[in-house]
Amino acid sequence: MTSHAYRARVLHFLHDPDLVPIEDSYEYIEDGLLVIEDGRVAALGSAQQLLPELGSEATITDYRDKLICPGFIDTHIHYPQKEMIASYGEQLLQWLETYTFPTETQFADEDYAAAVAERFLDELLRHGTTTAQVFGTVHAQSVDAFFAAAEQRDLRMICGKVLMDRNAPEELRDTPEEGYADSKRLIETWHGRGRLRYAVTPRFAPTSSPEQLALAGKLLTEHPGVHMHTHLSENLAEVAWVKELFPEAKHYLDSYDRAGLLGERSTFAHCIHLENDEWQRLADTNSAIAFCPASNLFLGSGLFKLQRAVHEGVKVGLGTDVGAGNTFSILETMADAYKTQQLDGNRMTPFKAFYLATLGGAHSIDCHQHIGNFAVGKEADFVVLDPAATPLMEYRSERCDSLLELLFVLAMLGDDRSILATYAAGACVHQRDNSETT
Structure with missing residues (x-):
């Protein structure tokens, strides 16, 4: 089975940050690899760890200056x-x-x-x-x-x-x-x-x-x-x-x-x-x-x-x-x-905001078995966020010293221009730079 991997900063949530310590509520990988097979999450981990394990037929999309999170x-x-x-x-x-x-x-x-x-x-x-x-x-x-x-x-x-x-x-x-x-x-x-x-x-x-x-x-x-x-x-x-x-x-x-x-x-x-x-x-x-x-x-x-x-x-x-x-x-x-x-x-907090937009929303509509985070086997719906989507965002993001600050900037200054790409079931259904949605 052919794999497609996406290399980027990767964030997803495991628990509600209001109910557990914030640091236990999410997983963030600075240089991460999200591996997709047949429209589902096959693996998530550090690029250093997973790249040697990819098969020779795997393709890799490099989003290293971007942030991937669940759709x-x-x-x-x-x-x-x-x-x-x-x-x-x-x-x-x-x-x-x-x-x-x-x-x-x-x-x-x-x-x-x-x-x-x-x-x-x-x-x-x-x-x-x-x-x-x-x-x-x-x-x-x-x-x-x-x-x-x-x-x-x-x-x-x-x-x-x-x-x-x-x-x-x-x-x-x-x-x-x-x-x-x-x-x-x-x-x-x-x-x-x-x-x-x-x-x-x-x-x-x-x-x-x-x-x-x-x-x-x-x-x-x-x-x-x-x-x-x-x-x-x-x-x-x-x-x-x-x-x-x-x-x-x-x-x-x-x-x-x-x-x-x-x-x-x-x-x-x-x-x-x-x-x-x-x-x-x-x-x-x-x-x-x-x-x-x-x-x-x-x-x-x-x-x-x-x-x-x-x-x-x-x-x-x-x-x-x-x-x-x-x-x-x-x-x-x-x-x-x-x-x-x-x-x-x-x-x-911005952690709560992103939780509500992903795993929290999935729980609320009883779809958390299928979507909401990058647990292995879940459907590969995800978004590629561009922290430098506008000159102001680029200027502000360069001065972020923490993940909390970066997420807050994305939430406060972000809009449709911040969405570089959208994927559903592993397929690219929107790409900003060529203004195409499929």
Whole structure:
């Protein structure tokens, strides 16, 4: 079997740096060799140790002045909202009415959806994101189009059809029965096909009736292994609305809990305004939170309490939440995460930021068996970071005296220009210098 090796500075995480001493949370090899065979990690170690062991047919790519880390994981993003990114001037509920719903009506056209899916995946890969958990629209064909594009590129992706049977424009509503039938067909077609997974996807409690949420729970019961992806407690007006719509529920999360939607593959985006019991239920059910700082700042929603999540033992991953988030870049999302924690009186280290973007994100979406670090046998999704991508970054990086400082510079000053190359299952799917994404 032919090996392909990549020589560079190599970093990956083994544990959450908030739960173990930082120096025990990661492995960093200054002159490292990452060896790939058949799309998977075959070996990782020092170049001095591994180079003599490579077979004569092995090829070596030299990235010695760059940093290789696992591919970034975006745990919450809306692919149909790519074209409305950076839309001006609203908070959540008004933003949905003004921008989101009109944009999503166009995805009734499968050709249109396919074209947007291709451009969306180009953007993800250009920014170093190799796995994402993705909202489609209410149209089943939007999910077919997305999965077809992701399958062609051999990407590990999670997606689902939006369930929405009330409090939305008529052309974007389904019925509980239609949503169940469409989702069931999509699960049977796509879940577990190649590197693809399906997520049952109620948009959020206000746009799904109790009957629809119950059928979403039925889908999870009938199809063990599928994911659940929705929003929770993003905006104070939203929280108050849920109390009106679900008077029998103890709190917002309980509207989902009663339908059986919590669990180890359930992701709740935002979670800014949680009650104490909601934190406890998320922890007890091993559910996860998608931390979306760019979106939270853009819509004025509030500051996520990352340290509370650590204290409560709740899994967390990073999400860009495009289009409310104004960037596809996980590096820029790290910068926003750092700033939100500063505003909340807490410090987030760059080690924590890179952990959340890789292994932490993989744990949060229950994909850590396959991706997230360079353990032997895992899928070879990785990104090549260029610390000298801009004149300012080059100037600043030359003055870094530690790995912590270098990672912080990448997070604070980095963007898509910092991504020299992106690899998925061992294949190069984006190369910056020739501006090609495949």
